[in-house]
Amino acid sequence: MSKFDEIRPYHDHEVNAALNGVARHPMMKALMQFTFPDEEEGFWLSQFKGIHSISEFQHRFISQTVRQIIRQSSEGLSTSGFDQLDKNTAYLFISNHRDIVLDTSLLNLVLLDHGLIMTSSAIGDNLVQKTFLHVLAKLNRNFLVQRGLSVREQLESSKLMSEYIDHLLHSENRSVWIAQREGRTKDGNDATQQGVLKMLAMAACEQPLTQFFKKLKIVPLSISYEYDPTDALKMPQIMAQFKNEVYIKSSGEDFKTMLSGILGQKKRIHLHAGKVLDSELDQLECTSEGKNKQLQAIAKLIDHSIIQHYRLWPTNYIAFDLLNNSGQYSGHYTEEEKQLFERRLEMRINSSDTELKKSFLAMYANPVVNANKESRMSMP
Structure with missing residues (x-):
């Protein structure tokens, strides 16, 4: 067994059995009926039998689902910056986080259409508690971020995730998507949590910190929705914080938010891929003293790019x-x-x-x- 088995997506040889195991699940049926409204159930059931890799599943099915979401719940998706990326290079996309499912789904569709390496993407294990969602996440090359752990368990989990991200980028040449913070930004203030960068840095070993981050080939990603389809759903938590109250999610809240994000009206959507952090990191090595200062400076570089290229709508x-x-x-x-x-x-x-x-x-x-x-x- 690999030490990453607890958090990794499926290997290609596991895909066919996993996919056909949920092929007749009511939620899969609903997903495929949404994606292919003019087709009978036998259409996708027969095609599932020939799917033997995540890439095939994403190309033939999930990409079509995302295109249908764009058609039905938006006025179109525009992009910029992706033509500056190399088709054979794996990047670490660190982005602002608005929507549980769509942020990474839209990115992967854009990468697919540009002929770039698609991502393995982080998702909180609290969001995939239902068996079907867990299987679907692993079929979409999601890896699990473990939540609700003790301090000691959290440290071990962060170390494992750091090593896995490093493994994906440098051993598998697989791009990776992670949010700049834990959970979605609910108040419109996009800021990179230093803890996310500390987690990444756990795999640095003895390397100088800035050189380690340079090898990650970080691409700050700005995701802008004209309408946030989950805006009203974010209000209870914001108001609880305003009143200094502890916010406790209701049963099924995450699932409701996922559906609202997918089906709710977004109007226009824009994704911008920033320039790869490179020479800026060399400058930090010369000017910043201490690990925490360097991490703060790297967070500011990411924030500057995300905010600078965030598409402001009416x-x-x-x-x-x-x-x-x-x-x-x-x-x-x-x-x-x-x-x-x-x-x-x-x-x-x-x-x-x-x-x-x-x-x-x-x-x-x-x-x-x-x-x-x-x-x-x-x-x-």
């Missing part, structure tokens, strides 16, 4: 102006777009609750605030 500017009772950004949206957003606000939350309304608007407005901060910091 919804972001509208929310900023509504929150600040201003018309500062009125040139970035039409009156019709403003009315549509205000109607969405009224439909999604109780807008008579002042604090709730402020939090909802801040979720959309904060990317504008952060972009302005980055712009000021970059000025000579």
Whole structure:
């Protein structure tokens, strides 16, 4: 047995049995009916028998599912920066995190369409408690991030994950996706948690830290949705934090959020692949003292790229102006777009609750605030 067996996705020789084991599951049937609405059940059942690798499953089925999601729940997906990446190189994509399923699914579709190496992607094991979801995650080359562990267990788990990511990148030449923080960003403030970088650095051994991170070929990834289909679902946790209360998820909340993210309206979506962190890391080696200082500096580099290339939509500017009772950004949206957003606000939350309304608007407005901060910091 490999030491990675507890967290790894399926090996190709395991795919056929696993896929056909869930082929008649009601959730698989629903997924395939959504993907191929004009086909009978026998269509995919017969094709499943010939699938013997994750790549085949992703190319022939999951990519079609994601295209159908884009068609039915958005006004299109645009991209930038991916033409600067090498088709034979494995990269570590570190991205802002908005949606449980779609962030990594959209990235892999873009990588597929650009002929780039698709990712093995991190997913919390709390999200795949149902047997079907666990199997589907492993069929999509997800590896498990173990949650709810003791401090000692967490340390061992982080070390294992660090070694596995290093193994994927350098032994399998497999790209990897991880979020810049644990859990989704719910307030629109995208910031890299130093703990994520500490986990990665566990595999550095005796290498200088900046040289280790240079070998990871980090690509900061900016993911921007015009509408967040889970915006209202994020409000209870934000309000609990506002009131200094402990937030406890309800039963089935994660699954409901996954479905809402997939099927909910997103309008336009944009993914930007930033430049690979390289020479900037050489400069850090000369100027930053101590491991923590270097990790802080690397986090800032990632944040700068993600925020700088985050696509700001009319919804972001509208929310900023509504929150600040201003018309500062009125040139970035039409009156019709403003009315549509205000109607969405009224439909999604109780807008008579002042604090709730402020939090909802801040979720959309904060990317504008952060972009302005980055712009000021970059000025000579």
